[in-house]
Amino acid sequence: GDSVTQMEGPVTLSEEAFLTINCTYTATGYPSLFWYVQYPGEGLQLLLKATKADDKGSNKGFEATYRKETTSFHLEKGSVQVSDSAVYFCALLNYGGSQGNLIFGKGTKLSVKP
Amino acid sequence: GAVVSQHPSRVICKSGTSVKIECRSLDFQATTMFWYRQFPKKSLMLMATSNEGSKATYEQGVEKDKFLINHASLTLSTLTVTSAHPEDSSFYICSAPVPGGWNEQFFGPGTRLTVL
Numbered sequence: 175g176d177s178v179t180q181m182e183g184p185v186t187l188s189e190e191a192f193l194t195i196n197c198t199y200t201a202t203g204y205p206s207l208f209w210y211v212q213y214p215g216e217g218l219q220l221l222l223k224a225t226k227a228d229d230k231g232s233n234k235g236f237e238a239t240y241r242k243e244t245t246s247f248h249l250e251k252g253s254v255q256v257s258d259s260a261v262y263f264c265a266l267l268n269y270g271g272s273q274g275n276l277i278f279g280k281g282t283k284l285s286v287k288p
Numbered sequence: 289g290a291v292v293s294q295h296p297s298r299v300i301c302k303s304g305t306s307v308k309i310e311c312r313s314l315d316f317q318a319t320t321m322f323w324y325r326q327f328p329k330k331s332l333m334l335m336a337t338s339n340e341g342s343k344a345t346y347e348q349g350v351e352k353d354k355f356l357i358n359h360a361s362l363t364l365s366t367l368t369v370t371s372a373h374p375e376d377s378s379f380y381i382c383s384a385p386v387p388g389g390w391n392e393q394f395f396g397p398g399t400r401l402t403v404l
Contacts, residue, residue: 178331206391217292217381218332218395263332267391276393278331 176201180264180279187254187286195249195282197238197264205266207231207240207247208276212261221249221262256286291315292384294396301372302404309367309399311338311382317362318384322393323355326379338365372403 180197187193199205206225210218222231227242236251247264264279295310311321319340324332336357337345344357354376356368369376379400383393 210395215397217294217397218383220392223392275334276332280329280331 176205176266176268176277178264178266178277178279180262180282182280183261183282183284185282185284187284189256189286189288190253191286193249193251193254193258193284195262195264195284197247197249197279199245199247199264199266201245201266201268203268205268207238208265208267209236209238209247209249210263210265210278212263212281214260218263254284254286256288259284259286292382292394292396294380294382294399296399297397298400298402300402300404303373304371307369307372307401309369309380309382309401311365311367311384311396313363313384313394316384316387318365319362320385321359321365322383323357323365323367324381324383326381326398332381335367369401372401374403377401377403 177200181195208223209221211221212218221236222233224231224240227240230239238247238249240247261281261283263281265276267276291314293312299307301307321338323335325335326332334347335350338357338359340359340362346352354370359365379398381398383395386392386394
């Protein structure tokens with residue numbers, strides 16, 4: 175079945191450091207890919223998405239490119255801030271599934287120190 | 289601000305009791321809502337789809353008699369964990385589709401259930 179694997183955390187960085195959180199997936203067909211972020215005490219929020227191969231999703235300085243050849247959707251940010259501290263979830267939704275059938279990775283906790 | 293709320297945010301109960309968790313969409317209607325369960329250091333797992341006006345759809349392996357879902361109105365879905373046991377302790381999260389959004393969801397902040 176479909177699955178998502180993302181790097182284990184926690185990840186601790188200093189402010190202005192470069193961030194990469196790896197995400198790879200296994201799926202039949204052509205899934206849509208998402209990154210969700212969960213700030214402390216809040217619900218998951220969509221950070222960015224990509225619906226087809228080579229699409230790049232971007233938001234708030236974060237980017238991720240849908241790489242079908244490597245089945246990856248790595249999250250990157252050039253310069254993190256303390257306010258980026260949160261848990262990040264990679265997820266996929268395969269065509270033909272129900273709208274709710276998001277498949278999530280385990281989440282990666284990011285802590286950014288000043 | 290939050291567009292999907294959950295209540296309570298945290299609940300501790302004794303084994304054998306039932307616990308009700310509410311999920312509300314704020315300022316929009318949701319004919320469908322989703323319930324997820326998150327174990328420590330594990331993915332969110334879809335438990336069931338709550339449908340206003342009809343029965344909930346449960347994912348494989350989820351006991352429908354254990355996890356009762358009622359979509360009481362277009363803005364409210366409830367999950368009742370019946371005869372709770374310590375293994376039911378978990379983080380329960382609900383979500384609702386973004387109006388007009390394609391395959392996007394608003395997620396609630398989650399409810400931490402601890403069964404003693």
